[in-house]
Amino acid sequence: MSLPPLVEPAAELSVDEVRRYSRHLIIPDVAMDGQKRLKNAKVLCVGAGGLGSPALLYLAAAGVGTLGVIDFDTVDESNLQRQIIHGVSDIGKSKAQSAKESIAEINPLVEVVVHDEQLTIDNVMDIFAGYDLIVDGTDNFATRYMVNDAAVLLGKPYVWGSIYRFDGQASVFWAEHGPCYRCLYPVPPPPGMVPSCAEGGVLGVLCASIGSVQVNEAIKLITGIGDPLVGRLMVYDALEMSYRDIKVRKDPNCPLCGEHPTQTALLEDYEDFCGAVSTEAAEAVQGSTITATELKEWQDAGKDFLLVDVREPAEFEIIRIPGSVLIPKGDILSGEALATLPQDKQIVLHCKSGARSAEALAALKAAGFRDAVHVQGGVLAWQAQVDPSLPTY
Known part of the structure; x- marks a missing residue:
């Protein structure tokens, strides 16, 4: 069912605005009133990456009067496969600033507010307070829970x-009218259970599919038309080309929006709540970590050890540290690969950035490989500190 319009209409549209938005104005459900509401709306997009890119471009094209962009990252070449708001000339530039410049090319009538900073518990409430609606384009659980709570x-x-490989999900969370994110996902998954897009990859065009759904929902909320995804989870499978609609009910025991809420403020540490790495992994790396430079020194000195890459085969094909053998993390955690590892030489583990190798290291320590170590920063550190000629991904 439709909800009341989120935003009051602006006083009027200029002649330029009437010309620009004419295809909206002739839609009876939008018309002049709906376009005035879009003009008066203030929407914050959290992240100018895969989902934020199409969302910001289409929100701007639709005539949302004020767009906020918060992102503290810079544009990298690997972003260009899916983050279409950025171009080659933007590499190394602030993503928030790059997004602002692209929006100006799409629609100079839109006011863009740049928040070139990291979203934290210290600033999230103040930043969110200035906007009518939030579009969440983040890619980590810690920020997702913080966005929801705020x-x-x-x-x-x-x-x-949310996007991953060929799969996408979208929903609208509004505690006043339905469930919140915690009703759907009361607790985050265990550390390492769900790979990030940087670890598992994402089909670039999937960002457009889900990002456009997010903008569609934003427009419906602002103008009060249609049936928004409140209390529903849309699940999209790009390979099957299928959409599923799953009912999501408000959890009466939700600590934030339930009948007797117990959480009345932001959590103190969302990274700790979501567990960037498990407790076992954090303990395992203590005193069992070497740098990429130290690894190179060990190799040059002829030290006898087995260098194990715990990434996936597709990643191993892109870039590898010389002398490494591939044993995916899953095979180590399941115990399947333990019998193949030598007992008479030291094991050195690495992954892309260090998180997966820390998890694998904990499993090896528990299995009796007491002198095993892992490489801090993984292949990214190797590329940066030892061999810059290698590609990054």
Whole structure:
């Protein structure tokens, strides 16, 4: 069912705006009133990456009057496969600033507010307070829970999206009218259970599919038309070309929006709540970590050890450290690969950045490989510190 329009209409549209938005104005459900509401809306996009790129471009094209962009990252060449708001000339530039410049080319009538900073518990409430609606384009659980909690505490709706390889999800969370993100996912998955897009990859065009759904939902909320995804989870499979609609009910025991809420403020540490790495992994790396430079010194000195790459085969084909053998992390955690590892030489583990190798290291320590170590920073550190000629991904 439709919800009341989120935003009051602006006083009027200029002649230029009437010309620009004419295809909206002739839609009876949008018309002049809906376009005035879009003009008066203030929407914050959290992240100017895979989902944020199409979302920001289409929000701007639709005529949302004020767009906020928060992102503290810089544009990297590997972003260009999917983050279409950035171009080759933007590499090394602030993503938030790059997004602002692209939006100006799409629609100079839109005011863009740049938040070139990291979203934290210290600033999230103040930043969110200035906007009517939040579009969440983040790619990590810690920020997702923080976005949800701040939106609930401020009484604001937000449009959520998630992507991985060929799969996407989208929903609208608005505690006043339905469930929040915690009703759907009360607790984050165990560390390492769900790979990031940087670890598992994502089909570039999937970002457009889910990002456009997010904008569609934002427009519906702002103008009060249609049936928004409140209390529903849209699941998209790009390979099957299928959409599923899953009912999501408000959890009466939700600590944030339930019948008797117990969480009335932001958590102190979302990274700790979501567990960037498990407790076992954090303990395993203590005193069992070497740098990429130290690894190179060990190799040059002829030290006898087995260098094990715990990434996936597709990653191993892109870039590898010389002398490494591939044993995916899953085979180590399951115990399948333990019998193949030598007992008479030291094991050195590495992955892309160090998180997966830390998990694998914990499993090896538990299995009795007491002198095993892992490489801090993984192949990214090797590329940066030892061999810059190698590609990154």
